[in-house]
Amino acid sequence: MTKFPTSDSRDHTVSFSESGPSGSSGSMNRRRFLAYAAATPVLTVAIRLGLDSAAPATAAAVVPSPPDPSEVFDIADAIVYASKPTMGLVVLEVGEDGQVRLELPRQEMGQGITTAMAMLIAEEMEVPLDHVDVPLADGRPELMFNQMTAGSCTLRTFYDPLRVLAATARARMIATAGRQWGVAPDRLSVRDGVVHAPDGRNASYGSLSAAAAKLSLPDLKVSPKPESEHKIVGTSTPRIDGHDIVTGRKQFTTDVAVPGAMPTMLRRPPTIQGTVEAVHNAAEVEQLPGVIGVTTVPTGVAVMAETFERARRGVNALDVTFGPGPIDGESNESIMQQLRRSIVPLAVPEVGAQTVDAEFEWPAANNAALEPECAVADVGSDRAEIWSGFQSPIVAQQRIAQELGLTQDQVTTHVMPAGGGFGRRVFWDAAMEAALVSQALGRPARVMWHRTDDMRHARVRPPTYNKIRASVLGGQVVSYEQRVAGAATDFRQGLGEILTYSADAFPTVGPRKAVGNDLFEEAVFTLMVSSPYNFGAYTKEMIPVKVGDGSTSFGMNTTSYRSVPCQTARGCEEIVADELAALLGMDPVDFRRAHVKDDRARAVLDKAAEVAGWGKRMPAGFAQGVGYHLESRSHHACIVELDARDTERPRVTRATSVLDVGKPINPLGLQAQMLGCLIDALSLTLTAGLHIVDGLPLEGSYSQYHFARQDDSPLEVHNIVMPPNDGRMGGSGEVGMAAPTGAIANAYAKATGNKPRRFPLHFPVDFEPIPPGKLPEPAFP
Amino acid sequence: MPSYTFTANGENVTVDAADDEPLLWVLRDMLGITGPKYGCGINVCKACTSLLDGEAVNPCSVKVSTVQGREVTTIEGLADGDTLHPVQQAWLERDVAQCGYCQPGQIMAAVALLQRTTNPTDAEIDEIENVCRCGTYVRIREAIKSAAGKLG
Numbered sequence: 001m002t003k004f005p006t007s008d009s010r011d012h013t014v015s016f017s018e019s020g021p022s023g024s025s026g027s028m029n030r031r032r033f034l035a036y037a038a039a040t041p042v043l044t045v046a047i048r049l050g051l052d053s054a055a056p057a058t059a060a061a062v063v064p065s066p067p068d069p070s071e072v073f074d075i076a077d078a079i080v081y082a083s084k085p086t087m088g089l090v091v092l093e094v095g096e097d098g099q100v101r102l103e104l105p106r107q108e109m110g111q112g113i114t115t116a117m118a119m120l121i122a123e124e125m126e127v128p129l130d131h132v133d134v135p136l137a138d139g140r141p142e143l144m145f146n147q148m149t150a151g152s153c154t155l156r157t158f159y160d161p162l163r164v165l166a167a168t169a170r171a172r173m174i175a176t177a178g179r180q181w182g183v184a185p186d187r188l189s190v191r192d193g194v195v196h197a198p199d200g201r202n203a204s205y206g207s208l209s210a211a212a213a214k215l216s217l218p219d220l221k222v223s224p225k226p227e228s229e230h231k232i233v234g235t236s237t238p239r240i241d242g243h244d245i246v247t248g249r250k251q252f253t254t255d256v257a258v259p260g261a262m263p264t265m266l267r268r269p270p271t272i273q274g275t276v277e278a279v280h281n282a283a284e285v286e287q288l289p290g291v292i293g294v295t296t297v298p299t300g301v302a303v304m305a306e307t308f309e310r311a312r313r314g315v316n317a318l319d320v321t322f323g324p325g326p327i328d329g330e331s332n333e334s335i336m337q338q339l340r341r342s343i344v345p346l347a348v349p350e351v352g353a354q355t356v357d358a359e360f361e362w363p364a365a366n367n368a369a370l371e372p373e374c375a376v377a378d379v380g381s382d383r384a385e386i387w388s389g390f391q392s393p394i395v396a397q398q399r400i401a402q403e404l405g406l407t408q409d410q411v412t413t414h415v416m417p418a419g420g421g422f423g424r425r426v427f428w429d430a431a432m433e434a435a436l437v438s439q440a441l442g443r444p445a446r447v448m449w450h451r452t453d454d455m456r457h458a459r460v461r462p463p464t465y466n467k468i469r470a471s472v473l474g475g476q477v478v479s480y481e482q483r484v485a486g487a488a489t490d491f492r493q494g495l496g497e498i499l500t501y502s503a504d505a506f507p508t509v510g511p512r513k514a515v516g517n518d519l520f521e522e523a524v525f526t527l528m529v530s531s532p533y534n535f536g537a538y539t540k541e542m543i544p545v546k547v548g549d550g551s552t553s554f555g556m557n558t559t560s561y562r563s564v565p566c567q568t569a570r571g572c573e574e575i576v577a578d579e580l581a582a583l584l585g586m587d588p589v590d591f592r593r594a595h596v597k598d599d600r601a602r603a604v605l606d607k608a609a610e611v612a613g614w615g616k617r618m619p620a621g622f623a624q625g626v627g628y629h630l631e632s633r634s635h636h637a638c639i640v641e642l643d644a645r646d647t648e649r650p651r652v653t654r655a656t657s658v659l660d661v662g663k664p665i666n667p668l669g670l671q672a673q674m675l676g677c678l679i680d681a682l683s684l685t686l687t688a689g690l691h692i693v694d695g696l697p698l699e700g701s702y703s704q705y706h707f708a709r710q711d712d713s714p715l716e717v718h719n720i721v722m723p724p725n726d727g728r729m730g731g732s733g734e735v736g737m738a739a740p741t742g743a744i745a746n747a748y749a750k751a752t753g754n755k756p757r758r759f760p761l762h763f764p765v766d767f768e769p770i771p772p773g774k775l776p777e778p779a780f781p
Numbered sequence: 782m783p784s785y786t787f788t789a790n791g792e793n794v795t796v797d798a799a800d801d802e803p804l805l806w807v808l809r810d811m812l813g814i815t816g817p818k819y820g821c822g823i824n825v826c827k828a829c830t831s832l833l834d835g836e837a838v839n840p841c842s843v844k845v846s847t848v849q850g851r852e853v854t855t856i857e858g859l860a861d862g863d864t865l866h867p868v869q870q871a872w873l874e875r876d877v878a879q880c881g882y883c884q885p886g887q888i889m890a891a892v893a894l895l896q897r898t899t900n901p902t903d904a905e906i907d908e909i910e911n912v913c914r915c916g917t918y919v920r921i922r923e924a925i926k927s928a929a930g931k932l933g
């Protein structure tokens with residue numbers, strides 16, 4: 001690897017030593033000559049300590065809350081911090097064909113980061129967007145903490161380093177052409193990937209690439225374009241994979257043509273995390289038509305066959321004795337009781353003031369990505385290759401290598417674009433299964449979970465119980481306290497290590513101590529959830545609860561869900577905010593305007609109120625509702641109109657979303673994220689959840705797990721992205737969850753007169769559950 | 782094992798398969814036509830939506846024996862060479878897709894709808910049951926209306 005000295009970052013300059021092209025891996029295409037890495041921390045963006053604005057117009061009228069740790073250092077800062085040391089290993093290449101290529105060490109699961117990266121590169125290098133390719137990098141252990149996709153911070157992490165990287169490549173092209181022509185570089189210009197001299201001579205990047213890689217340029221000075229000159233960044237740009245998607249060419253994990261990788265499904269225990277005790281008829285099942293092999297892995301019994309249907313039939317023909325799982329004795333109600341019992345007392349006594357006391361319940365939920373858990377694995381005696389939608393490919397590679405008895409460098413994790421993630425793909429459950437099956441059967445395996453298993457056995461969003469007390473004295477909110485008890489969230493996917501590494505940079509003791517004690521969940525809660533309001537004395541606490549009989553190290557199998565604790569915890573606070581407004585006789589929007597901590601918050605609320613026509617007369621059974629949320633430095637306001645004439649099936653008919661991310665890269669992509677969050681929040685608030693009964697969810701497919709469909713979706717959405725403002729970039733993948741949750745619940749309260757407390761609001765078992773064990777038959781007519 | 786012949790995206794294909802093999806796995810596992818996606822296997826998510834003699838079907842729940850001699854069109858067969866179908870074009874113009882996994886099915890469902898009616902109402906669009914977990918429904922609705930404008 002070429003060594004690049006660290007530069008002084010203040011003048012936005014990068015210097016390079018010269019020892020030829022560097023590549024990210026030994027398999028780099030030889031025809032790509034120019035490869036650069038950015039020196040470490042370029043354009044360091046200092047963490048600003050303190051609040052953005054003291055909100056002078058209203059500060060006198062409310063009781064201010066002290067700054068929350070998450071306002072000065074949030075979860076994304078931890079990931080940005082941990083990514084920096086190895087950013088110099090991220091490489092940009094220019095091929096002889098003029099194509100620019102960045103192997104991105106992150107996961108693209110629909111959130112649009114590959115498009116945004118291509119925009120940044122095209123902007124700096126002055127090439128058309130379709131000259132930029134952004135494939136996903138294989139797991140690269142040398143990147144350490146810089147290959148985990150989480151925390152809504154990919155753009156925040158890459159914005160500065162990638163611009164410098166691309167600007168460097170452009171500068172070298174210009175310098176190379178200048179040398180060849182004997183013209184000073186500052187007299188040359190670039191258009192569409194071609195360097196032009198004033199006398200009309202020109203040369204394409206492709207033609208210059210080989211020479212540019214060899215040229216010694218010790219004094220090259222590089223500055224990214226001033227943002228004021230951006231032509232692509234900040235403009236609405238369609239996805240770079242759009243054409244492949246609409247033509248069916250985009251390849252997901254199970255589409256990959258790995259020769260001989262045969263379809264494999266598993267027979268899973270009748271309860272979550274049950275065990276396999278004995279398989280009674282493996283030899284018989286192996287004789288079934290189309291079946292290739294049967295093998296047992298810790299999570300079930302795998303059947304490999306010529307097609308997935310033959311595998312499914314094999315699975316159903318198996319006769320297996322299963323052992324119990326850790327939550328066999330648990331159901332939604334018993335879990336909720338345990339959470340309720342675990343709540344620690346509130347600090348402010350219930351005396352002398354008017355209070356809003358509220359308790360909220362959220363059941364487990366399935367991430368329900370449309371692409372089920374899946375992976376392809378090809379394992380040999382001294383090497384393994386695995387394809388899957390990894391969000392954390394390095395940790396996956398370590399853990400899978402351990403299980404296979406291989407060294408980490410013998411295992412390659414190919415990161416496939418995922419068919420949705422929403423937090424699920426930070427773990428590698430299917431990849432582990434595929435690897436073990438391939439090793440046991442001695443041939444490549446293509447493992448896919450049946451949807452019914454995916455609904456029932458995939459890690460869940462932890463169920464939570466929220467207890468909130470807010471008090472009002474003398475016409476002012478003087479305290480707000482929130483306690484959250486939730487089934488413990490598994491952070492063994494790599495985030496724990498990232499937090500441990502970055503703990504020294506935490507500005508406050510609380511989360512640092514939590515991480516020191518391996519209490520990652522508390523740290524994440526502290527770094528993500530904060531009241532955006534001046535509610536006086538403010539306390540918050542998260543109590544993770546191990547649900548289950550203790551037979552597994554972690555209890556119930558959980559994972560993060562988009563926005564981790566925010567959608568539920570902050571959604572509940574938004575409901576309480578409306579109830580406080582009512583207590584004070586204030587309009588909900590005015591109440592929020594008066595209590596938010598900065599002007600950007602007021603601006604998104606004002607915009608939403610204006611566009612939505614807040615306060616207009618609504619027909620009987622309809623109501624408007626508002627919500628506001630601040631997360632990953634971004635502000636989001638949402639106003640919905642809810643048609644609750646049929647209280648069993650309320651529909652959001654119209655929604656207004658106003659997002660302020662500080663510095664929008666691709667407004668069209670940001671709007672897509674807000675639409676996605678809106679539908680996600682709408683589903684979780686109104687209809688989507690799991691009924692766990694005796695250790696297994698009843699829900700077994702999309703006909704039973706009620707994620708929104710077209711006829712639940714608003715007919716009209718006003719989707720506004722605020723123009724750039726203070727220059728600090730916020731995240732967008734998760735911030736859009738909490739405001740619509742609050743808005744929908746508040747509209748429901750107004751339309752029906754019922755206080756929203758137990759979610760989802762409409763949650764009957766309105767289906768015949770699929771019996772546990774066998775996988776359901778195709779619905780042949 | 783019986784053998785079945787049908788047209789897949791304009792090409793004649795013959796497969797040896799069990800008579801009750803779902804068309805989805807014939808396409809994906811035997812013919813390598815991976816555009817139609819699996820999402821449930823029981824005809825409730827609609828990710829696999831394709832056309833059989835021009836009508837929308839869900840290959841996860843169609844026996845291969847019933848397509849003998851018929852014409853199957855998947856997302857891969859929708860464009861006319863390099864010329865995209867107006868629905869595909871509308872999808873690009875509205876930048877509908879997020880992860881993209883549901884979109885082959887969504888597009889085929891929209892094509893089938895627009896074959897039945899050139900001016901679909903909101904209620905008719907609401908009848909499309911295809912799950913989009915990324916939540917692209919609003920853009921799907923807009924893209925269908927825009928394609929309808931061009932087709933009509």
Ligand code: FES
Pocket residue numbers: 818819820821822823824825826827828829830839840841842
């Ligand atoms: S896979 Fe065919 S409808 Fe779900």
Ligand code: FES
Pocket residue numbers: 110370419420878879880881882883884912913914915916917
């Ligand atoms: S775009 Fe991801 S499921 Fe629809």
